[in-house]
């Protein structure tokens with residue numbers, strides 16, 4: 395998971411929420427003039443922390459914070475907790491070929507949070523290819539991914555003149571990435587250790603700069619730890635939030651099948667493109683040579699998504715006389731490879747058993763040819779699945 399359960403589908407269109415928060419809740423993209431759309435709020439009654447009265451400046455200057463926002467329960471309640479202190483909060487979420495901003499977009503709309511969506515494909519891919527702290531169970535480099543997200547959030551905070559960054563992370567919620575040590579390591583490696591606040595567990599963690607400066611009242615932050623979500627659910631109830639998504643899911647890097655395909659891509663096609671990453675999401679992938687694989691659509695949705703990703707140099711196969719899947723040989727290949735791909739296409743088509751040779755149409759750019767092939771043996775193809 396991303397910090398606070400950070401996880402984002404589809405490119406959301408900018409919109410303005412109805413209700414009494416005016417322009418807050420708008421989704422903004424890089425380049426938008428965010429400060430203009432954020433409502434300024436004054437802090438309420440001065441608080442005291444122990445015997446130290448908070449400074450006058452802290453009570454009159456608007457405090458602004460960036461929430462690393464996944465749209466999950468923890469990130470939602472942490473935003474509410476900080477907003478409750480009269481602090482202006484802007485959500486920040488990310489998209490890459492491995493996850494998108496859909497969940498964060500929906501949740502931000504629900505709670506009226508201004509949301510900034512950044513595409514971090516290039517930086518994130520560098521981390522996925524060579525993570526300093528290694529991978530989780532699959533190809534998910536969560537420690538390095540959290541660090542990267544916090545570093546980007548910290549830079550945005552500085553650029554936009556905000557006061558601190560916070561996440562919905564909970565101490566001990568995940569054995570590795572949210573252990574006390576890892577929370578510290580991630581914040582430190584981001585370069586913004588002292589300005590990263592975890593409101594849900596803050597009272598169990600060292601005091602941070604915004605707390606010392608009186609911009610946040612530590613006494614009003616929480617001491618939640620562990621995997622349970624009872625207290626977060628109670629909080630959500632208190633804030634009138636009844637809908638929130640399941641914490642799991644959202645990142646393809648945690649999916650075993652996707653991870654296997656990604657490893658294969660890294661090993662055999664180091665010059666891959668973003669399109670190659672997108673192809674990993676659809677169909678069956680069958681390796682037919684060191685440099686060649688066939689992708690077979692499993693259903694209409696797969697066929698449509700493969701069709702939408704076809705490029706000029708690809709070879710695309712379909713049965714001529716029977717219904718069947720759309721199959722793709724990314725980048726094309728020599729004749730014998732195309733014949734193997736056509737035989738695979740026939741194997742997953744609806745030709746009657748014992749039909750013998752069938753005709754498979756092969757498109758490449760504007761050229762179309764027809765190949766007569768015997769369907770491949772599906773049992774043997776199992777061993778070649780990626």
Ligand code: SF4
Nearest residue numbers: 395396534536539645
């Ligand atoms: S790698 Fe995926 S699961 Fe891990 S923190 Fe990043 S987005 Fe979340």
